[in-house]
Amino acid sequence: MPTLLLRPNDEKITALGRYMGYTLAEKLMAATDSPDIEGIIGWETAHRSDPHRKRHKFEQLVIDQLTFVISGLISLIAFWILVTQTPPSLMLLSIFEALLLVVLGVEIVVYADLAKLI
Numbered sequence: 001m002p003t004l005l006l007r008p009n010d011e012k013i014t015a016l017g018r019y020m021g022y023t024l025a026e027k028l029m030a031a032t033d034s035p036d037i038e039g040i041i042g043w044e045t046a047h048r049s050d051p052h053r054k055r056h057k058f059e060q061l062v063i064d065q066l067t068f069v070i071s072g073l074i075s076l077i078a079f080w081i082l083v084t085q086t087p088p089s090l091m092l093l094s095i096f097e098a099l100l101l102v103v104l105g106v107e108i109v110v111y112a113d114l115a116k117l118i
Contacts, residue, residue, distance in 0.1 A: 014113045061112045069105040073098065 029035060050056075076098050080086075086094075 014111075057112065057114055061109065061114065064108045064112075065105060068108065069101050072101045076101075 076094055079094060
């Protein structure tokens, strides 16, 4: 996983859920000699069967994009339109910032963990 960008909280929660649902569950089943995963960590399988989970994941993706990417891009576009006589160094810096926002947007989509929902 890339460490250069701050990952959204949703991705960290998803990673924790994957760890608990797979790695920790296997260790607990081995330690207790119980094949019943539902009895050990039922939450990790029960909440995934929520009929609204897919919609919630997509809503979170939209909120993350609006909050972290779109708002920044709108600010940059407003800057480019409203500020006249922009020094070249400042223009280059703002273009670099726009590129970083696009990269952040892609990272948010990658870590949204939507592949299992589709």
